[in-house]
Amino acid sequence: MKSVKLILSLVVAASFIFGNYSCDDDEPVNPDPTPSDTIASDTIPSDTIPSDTISSLLGTDLIISEYGEGWGSNKYLELYNPTNEAINLSTYIVVRYSNGNLTAGSPYEVALPDVDLEPFKTFVISQDKKNGEVSGDDSPLWQPLEDRVDYFVNSSYDDAVAGSKCIQWNGDDAVALITDEGEFVDIIGEVGVRPALAWIPSAGESIRSWSSEPNYDDGNGVGLTADHGLVRKSSIAQGVTTNPDGFNALVEYDSIEVNRFDHLGWHEFDGAPANNAPSLTVDSVYTVSSFAEVGDVVLTLNGQDADEGQTLEYYLLDGNYFKDTVTSVAYTPFALDKYSGEVTVADDYALAIISYDIYMQVSVCDEYAESEAVSFVIRVED
Numbered sequence: 001m002k003s004v005k006l007i008l009s010l011v012v013a014a015s016f017i018f019g020n021y022s023c024d025d026d027e028p029v030n031p032d033p034t035p036s037d038t039i040a041s042d043t044i045p046s047d048t049i050p051s052d053t054i055s056s057l058l059g060t061d062l063i064i065s066e067y068g069e070g071w072g073s074n075k076y077l078e079l080y081n082p083t084n085e086a087i088n089l090s091t092y093i094v095v096r097y098s099n100g101n102l103t104a105g106s107p108y109e110v111a112l113p114d115v116d117l118e119p120f121k122t123f124v125i126s127q128d129k130k131n132g133e134v135s136g137d138d139s140p141l142w143q144p145l146e147d148r149v150d151y152f153v154n155s156s157y158d159d160a161v162a163g164s165k166c167i168q169w170n171g172d173d174a175v176a177l178i179t180d181e182g183e184f185v186d187i188i189g190e191v192g193v194r195p196a197l198a199w200i201p202s203a204g205e206s207i208r209s210w211s212s213e214p215n216y217d218d219g220n221g222v223g224l225t226a227d228h229g230l231v232r233k234s235s236i237a238q239g240v241t242t243n244p245d246g247f248n249a250l251v252e253y254d255s256i257e258v259n260r261f262d263h264l265g266w267h268e269f270d271g272a273p274a275n276n277a278p279s280l281t282v283d284s285v286y287t288v289s290s291f292a293e294v295g296d297v298v299l300t301l302n303g304q305d306a307d308e309g310q311t312l313e314y315y316l317l318d319g320n321y322f323k324d325t326v327t328s329v330a331y332t333p334f335a336l337d338k339y340s341g342e343v344t345v346a347d348d349y350a351l352a353i354i355s356y357d358i359y360m361q362v363s364v365c366d367e368y369a370e371s372e373a374v375s376f377v378i379r380v381e382d
């Protein structure tokens with residue numbers, strides 16, 4: 001446990017240096033580093049800060065940068081490379097230790113694919129329950145989540161399929177990244193401990209989960225690993241490599257509300273190179289003919305980024321939904337291409353019956369940061 005205590009005290013020190021971070025359940029993560037408030041400029045003369053301060057912030061291995069346990073199948077894990085060299089993922093395994101189990105087993109272990117993860121980039125893992133492809137009682141991933149996933153894991157619950165029961169955490173499990181030699185790289189929760197029921201405000205009920213107050217597993221405070229997301233604080237460069245004695249999520253993570261996907265696909269890290277966040281401006285209203293056909297371009301989003309050579313990705317955050325009040329059939333009339341920013345007609349039958357404006361909320365991401373959300377409507381005209 002000694003090394004865990006050392007890590008925790010380093011984290012406390014790092015929190016002091018980088019200021020207080022919001023942990024409000026209802027607010028988006030909004031890191032507000034205020035070093036000038038917490039360290040008087042005369043206590044640490046600038047000439048005592050070594051010139052390699054930035055590189056000393058780097059990590060030595062992958063970390064878990066985001067965890068999500070949402071509604072239905074909306075479960076995901078984001079990995080991040082906090083080093084300055086690419087890391088091949090094929091020697092890493094994501095493991096779910098279910099309900100306090102000390103061991104996992106093949107259906108609970110996902111071997112990652114042969115992918116080189118570049119420095120300061122993320123890799124998002126979820127279940128292969130894509131929209132239109134689910135069977136049985138499963139619900140599909142919500143489209144705004146599906147759009148951000150890099151790797152869809154076979155989640156058939158079949159004991160003969162490795163990993164098929166892994167991405168099904170529901171709050172009272174430990175989730176770990178390990179090497180193919182069985183060494184912990186990072187851990188959420190405490191392997192071998194199943195937390196008690198804790199209050200989940202958004203659900204209006206208690207669900208077994210790691211919670212916000214000591215002892216973190218006895219139900220005190222608010223449940224944080226069920227119907228919530230966790231975003232790693234930007235000061236954290238190293239994973240938890242020893243099974244901890246208790247899991248206080250808020251030491252290293254900010255809590256975000258359930259089904260909030262706009263932090264996926266990028267991670268704020270103090271050791272990363274300087275970056276200008278991309279921005280996006282849109283008109284308030286675009287129009288499309290009710291006779292338009294599938295594939296017709298309605299508009300093209302045009303993100304701006306002051307940095308050279310960064311790939312921009314466009315995401316739908318909300319909207320693009322129409323429900324026929326007579327038949328109760330729901331439609332998604334448009335499609336947003338992640339890379340080109342083109343919004344095209346996806347369902348021309350929906351256009352023919354729509355009788356009001358379709359609301360869209362979108363953003364642009366450069367893989368290091370995401371823009372503010374912007375909204376517009378598409379007006380369907382005869």
Ligand SMILES: [Ca+2]
Binds near residue numbers: 070170226
């Ligand atoms: Ca849930």
Ligand SMILES: [Ca+2]
Binds near residue numbers: 170173
């Ligand atoms: Ca569980």
Ligand SMILES: [Ca+2]
Binds near residue numbers: 265
């Ligand atoms: Ca993230």
Ligand SMILES: [Ca+2]
Binds near residue numbers: 305307368
């Ligand atoms: Ca940028």
